[in-house]
Amino acid sequence: MPLRLGQEEPAAGPWQVVPLAQLVRMLRDGEPAPTGRPRVLAVDGRSGSGKTTLAERIRGAVPASTVVHTDDVAWNQAMFDWTNLLIGGVLEPVRRGEPVSFRPPAWRERNRDGAIEVPRGDELVIVEGAGAARRELMHVVDAVVWVQSDMAEAERRGIERDGGDQAAVSFWHLWMAEELPFMAQQRPWTRAKAIVAGTPEIPHDPATEIVVAPPPAPVG
Numbered sequence: 001m002p003l004r005l006g007q008e009e010p011a012a013g014p015w016q017v018v019p020l021a022q023l024v025r026m027l028r029d030g031e032p033a034p035t036g037r038p039r040v041l042a043v044d045g046r047s048g049s050g051k052t053t054l055a056e057r058i059r060g061a062v063p064a065s066t067v068v069h070t071d072d073v074a075w076n077q078a079m080f081d082w083t084n085l086l087i088g089g090v091l092e093p094v095r096r097g098e099p100v101s102f103r104p105p106a107w108r109e110r111n112r113d114g115a116i117e118v119p120r121g122d123e124l125v126i127v128e129g130a131g132a133a134r135r136e137l138m139h140v141v142d143a144v145v146w147v148q149s150d151m152a153e154a155e156r157r158g159i160e161r162d163g164g165d166q167a168a169v170s171f172w173h174l175w176m177a178e179e180l181p182f183m184a185q186q187r188p189w190t191r192a193k194a195i196v197a198g199t200p201e202i203p204h205d206p207a208t209e210i211v212v213a214p215p216p217a218p219v220g
Helices: 020-028 051-061 083-095 105-109 135-140 151-161 166-186
Strands: 016-019 039-045 065-069 100-102 116-118 124-128 143-148 194-197 209-213
Touching (some): 020 051, 039 083, 051 065, 065 116, 083 100, 083 124, 151 166
Parallel strands (some): 039 124
């Protein structure tokens, strides 16, 4: 059955099952290792697509790695207006080889405990979230993965994740009113080095394997 995709997003393919370790190697191939800093990987996709799951699987495959969630940067912030916070608070220090302990302004104002932490010495920093591969971040990102998903299944997952009640349904529609035009305008899949199936239909072992497709061919 064809995936139900959002506006402007092409169906990826052909899909193939590969070991997770092969995806990690694919994201490094042809790229010189950064000197004195981690590589920065953006894991982007629509809400409910499986970005967090993929980011955690990659983190598990790369011992010296940290996941940064854009939802934490954007906490009590506008849904997609957090680019400068992520760059100035996290990615610029990471690219200087510095440790990060960042408390976004809303965390301080609302007394949220803790901080967004990235230790010194990581090999990889994985930034996951809707908008992680936006154009404005490409000068501080080394590679992009786009998680393609069936929109109906992503909606079911997202509403279930947020509690499954009427408040979750209402929030989903509020979020989509911003996400859909944002993704159509940004087209982050065009910057991907690999496409990962967030709602795979090919049999595979989710503990060790991943379903991937090549990135779309450049237009023009």
